[in-house]
Amino acid sequence: MPDLSSLPPGQRRAVEALIGGGVPRTYPEAARLADMSEGTLFTHFNRVRLRHPKLYAAIRQVRLGQLAVRHETVLEEARQVAEERWLVRELARVRRWRRL
Secondary structure (H helix, E strand, C coil): CCCCCCHHHHHHHHHHHHHHHHCCCCHHHHHHHCCCCCHHHHHHHHHHHHHHHHHHHHHHHHHHHHHHHHHHHHHHHHHHHHHHHHHHHHHHEEEEEEEE
């Protein structure tokens, strides 16, 4: 995790809420965790982007890694749901066939 000590407390809290703990959070989750509105969270990130571009780039790298993990997790969950739906349809088809 990048060194956030150069950031004001509000900006630091926003960044830590989003990328801290190694957990890929959504913006609404991060806003709730930081106890601020989503708009305020976005404002803090915009200020970090404008005033600390190198730090922002490091934050983005962490975030991109988190989003890649989140993406893979969502894809795997979608695959499992698709397999379960297929199985249910297949069982229903077999039951219909046995009734004939």
